[in-house]
Amino acid sequence: MATSVSAAPPTRGGPAGASEVVGRPDAHRKRMARLGWMFTSPALLFIGLVTLFPIGFSVLLSFENVNVTANGFSLNGLTTANYSLVLGNSTWHYALGFTVGYTIITVLAEVVIGTLIALVLERMVRGRGWMMALLLIPWSLVTVISAELWKYIYDPTYGFADGLLHTLGLGSPVILGSNVSAIIALMVADVWKTTPFVSIIVLAGLVMLPGEIYEAAEVDGATGWTTFWKITFPLLRPTIALAVLFRVLQAFGLFDLPFVLTQGGPGTATTSLAVLGYQATFNDYKYGPGAAVATTTALLVVLGCFAFLKVFRSQVGEEDAG
Amino acid sequence: MQDPKRAAHAASIATSARALPLPGPNVKVETHVSADTAPPRNPVRRRSVRRAAALLATTGLAVGVAACGSSSGGSSGSSGGSSTKAKLSSTGAKAPGNPTSGTINWWASPITTSGPDVRKVWIAAFEKAYPNIHVHLISAPTDTDTNRATLTTQISGGSGPDVFMGDVIWPAQFGAHGLAVPLSKYLPKSYWSRFANGLVAGATYKGQVYGAPLFEDQGFLYYRKDLLAKDHLAVPKTWEQLVSESKEMQSKHQVKYGYVFQGADYEGATCDFAEFLADAGGTVLNSGDTKAVLGAPAVKALTFERSLVKEGISPSGESTFQEPQSLAVFTNGQAAFLRNWDYAYASSNAKGSKIIGKVGVAPMPTFSGQSTPGYSNIGGWNLYINPHSKNIAADLTFIKWMTGKEAQTIQATKFSQIPTINSVRTDKAVIKGNANLLVVPKTRLVPRPAQTPDYSQVSQAIYQGVSSALAGQTSPSSAVSKMTSSINTALGGGGL
Numbered sequence: 051m052a053t054s055v056s057a058a059p060p061t062r063g064g065p066a067g068a069s070e071v072v073g074r075p076d077a078h079r080k081r082m083a084r085l086g087w088m089f090t091s092p093a094l095l096f097i098g099l100v101t102l103f104p105i106g107f108s109v110l111l112s113f114e115n116v117n118v119t120a121n122g123f124s125l126n127g128l129t130t131a132n133y134s135l136v137l138g139n140s141t142w143h144y145a146l147g148f149t150v151g152y153t154i155i156t157v158l159a160e161v162v163i164g165t166l167i168a169l170v171l172e173r174m175v176r177g178r179g180w181m182m183a184l185l186l187i188p189w190s191l192v193t194v195i196s197a198e199l200w201k202y203i204y205d206p207t208y209g210f211a212d213g214l215l216h217t218l219g220l221g222s223p224v225i226l227g228s229n230v231s232a233i234i235a236l237m238v239a240d241v242w243k244t245t246p247f248v249s250i251i252v253l254a255g256l257v258m259l260p261g262e263i264y265e266a267a268e269v270d271g272a273t274g275w276t277t278f279w280k281i282t283f284p285l286l287r288p289t290i291a292l293a294v295l296f297r298v299l300q301a302f303g304l305f306d307l308p309f310v311l312t313q314g315g316p317g318t319a320t321t322s323l324a325v326l327g328y329q330a331t332f333n334d335y336k337y338g339p340g341a342a343v344a345t346t347t348a349l350l351v352v353l354g355c356f357a358f359l360k361v362f363r364s365q366v367g368e369e370d371a372g
Numbered sequence: 373m374q375d376p377k378r379a380a381h382a383a384s385i386a387t388s389a390r391a392l393p394l395p396g397p398n399v400k401v402e403t404h405v406s407a408d409t410a411p412p413r414n415p416v417r418r419r420s421v422r423r424a425a426a427l428l429a430t431t432g433l434a435v436g437v438a439a440c441g442s443s444s445g446g447s448s449g450s451s452g453g454s455s456t457k458a459k460l461s462s463t464g465a466k467a468p469g470n471p472t473s474g475t476i477n478w479w480a481s482p483i484t485t486s487g488p489d490v491r492k493v494w495i496a497a498f499e500k501a502y503p504n505i506h507v508h509l510i511s512a513p514t515d516t517d518t519n520r521a522t523l524t525t526q527i528s529g530g531s532g533p534d535v536f537m538g539d540v541i542w543p544a545q546f547g548a549h550g551l552a553v554p555l556s557k558y559l560p561k562s563y564w565s566r567f568a569n570g571l572v573a574g575a576t577y578k579g580q581v582y583g584a585p586l587f588e589d590q591g592f593l594y595y596r597k598d599l600l601a602k603d604h605l606a607v608p609k610t611w612e613q614l615v616s617e618s619k620e621m622q623s624k625h626q627v628k629y630g631y632v633f634q635g636a637d638y639e640g641a642t643c644d645f646a647e648f649l650a651d652a653g654g655t656v657l658n659s660g661d662t663k664a665v666l667g668a669p670a671v672k673a674l675t676f677e678r679s680l681v682k683e684g685i686s687p688s689g690e691s692t693f694q695e696p697q698s699l700a701v702f703t704n705g706q707a708a709f710l711r712n713w714d715y716a717y718a719s720s721n722a723k724g725s726k727i728i729g730k731v732g733v734a735p736m737p738t739f740s741g742q743s744t745p746g747y748s749n750i751g752g753w754n755l756y757i758n759p760h761s762k763n764i765a766a767d768l769t770f771i772k773w774m775t776g777k778e779a780q781t782i783q784a785t786k787f788s789q790i791p792t793i794n795s796v797r798t799d800k801a802v803i804k805g806n807a808n809l810l811v812v813p814k815t816r817l818v819p820r821p822a823q824t825p826d827y828s829q830v831s832q833a834i835y836q837g838v839s840s841a842l843a844g845q846t847s848p849s850s851a852v853s854k855m856t857s858s859i860n861t862a863l864g865g866g867g868l
């Protein structure tokens with residue numbers, strides 16, 4: 051089980067610890083578990099209230115005829131019409147494809163670049179702390195604020211990117227004005243912002259890898275390349291899986307970047323599921339269909355993550371067994 | 373009945389004609405904004421305050437109308453006639469609360485960008501007149517979408533401000549959902565007669581008036597009068613003339629671009645398109661609001677918009693331009709002509725502009741062969757009361773004062789807004805100090821098709837098509853057919 055491999059959930063990592071101190075480890079563990087529940091139950095209750103209730107309510111809305119009034123929602127009976135409206139809508143089809151494609155591409159790019167950065171950082175002897183701090187700046191910026199910065203960069207009249215392309219003799223394309231370039235522009239802004247997050251997680255995994263294996267590999271004469279693919283990458287898998295999971299969950303909810311940069315345009319080119327749901331709910335007051343978009347989106351991402359975990363877990367399991 | 377022509381008869385016009393001394397044979401206010409409907413998508417998303425002002429602008433004039441309501445049955449709605457058919461009583465019910473004391477929470481987005489804040493100037497003057505009423509200003513989000521969504525959430529949650537400043541295309545949506553008090557329940561017929569023609573109709577939904585018109589706005593053509601004079605060119609009356617004059621000035625390197633307007637994926641693109649469409653002789657919806665009738669005029673309008681970009685008359689970035697971007701190009705001295713709202717006159721003559729004193733304002737051009745002037749889209753903002761307000765009597769006192777002579781004169785003379793009441797609009801001293809007000813009587817107005825409850829989706833279909841065509845991603849004809857099918861889907865209840 052999780053010895054060295056499980057860098058991911060570090061809580062489980064420690065081989066044999068405090069329990070040896072006490073005579074009756076089982077009773078002690080049970081008591082500690084009870085105490086643990088006692089201490090965490092207020093927080094769990096709170097989380098339940100602020101997450102489970104709204105989620106449940108949203109699911110309920112998605113099955114209702116909802117009308118907005120001065121005294122809250124009026125629910126006018128159960129229906130599945132919201133779902134048939136959503137599932138048959140061509141913009142929803144597009145938004146689904148766009149969101150899935152966007153998620154796959156950005157998460158892939160972030161994981162590759164993030165891992166490379168982490169590998170460099172791991173070898174850095176001096177200034178690593180500073181580098182990490184610098185790296186975290188984009189990640190710690192509120193997305194709306196970084197989106198505003200990118201909006202300035204992409205501005206067709208006085209934007210930096212426009213000036214740069216012009217200077218390089220590449221003309222003056224309107225970056226946010228055509229479908230493909232607008233999508234790429236969003237992806238660049240996304241990768242810029244969240245790659246550091248992946249780097250930090252991967253770095254945490256890297257520093258926990260056991261040194262002996264590398265020594266052994268060196269003794270055996272393995273090249274750096276071989277060492278990476280045969281040792282580092284397999285051992286990092288759970289860490290990467292964790293990073294991917296976090297990122298997929300977030301990327302699938304893509305909202306702030308298109309909301310600020312393109313409003314979902316040109317046309318509907320950058321309309322993600324979240325943007326579509328927002329428009330339906332808050333612009334058109336179609337709370338039922340809006341909730342149906344939200345619910346289907348959540349369902350899809352949860353299913354996607356489970357599938358991903360299953361595949362990744364089994365691979366991790368094989369590594370373990372081997 | 374949103375056919376503008378009918379509406380035109382109906383709303384016999386106008387705002388301006390009657391109101392201003394400047395005559396105007398040309399003055400035709402055609403509108404129908406009425407209200408029957410609902411969710412208007414907000415006009416302009418302005419992130420900056422300027423845009424805010426634009427918003428404000430967007431809604432105002434709502435003139436209108438008249439025409440629309442008939443299909444909704446039920447109450448009298450506004451059917452076409454020279455008056456709005458709001459059911460106005462001669463006395464009005466007694467409002468709960470104390471009319472001369474209390475606290476009013478007033479929700480309003482920023483209007484001015486620099487210098488004194490018009491909202492605070494108003495409040496100070498009001499509190500002087502009514503020392504026992506305290507007005508607490510809540511600065512609303514400048515982005516209209518957010519503004520409306522936040523308000524809706526608060527009001528439907530049982531709270532929110534007492535009085536709120538809201539878009540002219542909101543009455544139907546707020547009225548239909550019970551999110552605003554029908555003011556006509558309390559304010560008698562004699563009160564409503566102070567407003568320029570059509571404004572009250574624009575704030576009416578199913579026979580009830582929901583908003584008191586605070587200020588009005590509309591599209592204007594701003595031009596570089598210094599350059600036109602230098603080249604001995606006349607202010608363009610047609611789009612074709614605007615193009616040829618632009619080319620001349622561009623070829624002389626006097627300006628980088630000829631014309632800048634709004635074409636991004638947002639409400640503003642719908643406003644601009646509504647003008648081109650009306651110039652081309654088209655309308656968005658049929659008279660029953662049941663289907664899109666865009667057709668050939670829409671293709672002509674959109675093809676022209678696209679050609680502006682293709683021929684370099686307008687910047688290639690038009691498909692991403694909202695008001696601030698287009699205004700920035702103009703105030704930097706890079707464009708000869710600009711389409712924008714009221715506030716652009718003040719902004720282009722304000723500190724930071726490179727063209728101070730060189731800006732002229734005129735009615736919009738039209739396509740050659742059409743009668744001039746071209747159409748200006750209507751905007752502006754109203755004052756509404758939250759149904760949860762405890763002191764409606766005091767709220768009404770505030771609203772009456774804000775739509776009174778003193779408050780209206782303040783905004784017209786010091787903040788270059790277009791007032792809504794006749795007594796101020798016809799005041800010679802006021803007109804002298806407000807360049808836009810001089811032009812208003814010469815303009816011809818067209819509303820957005822906000823009579824349908826699905827307006828927000830109708831507008832979205834339009835602006836998505838416009839920005840896509842301007843970006844060269846879709847041909848104008850296929851953009852129009854996509855708009856048509858999306859609008860029809862939305863009107864049929866199948867929109868998302």
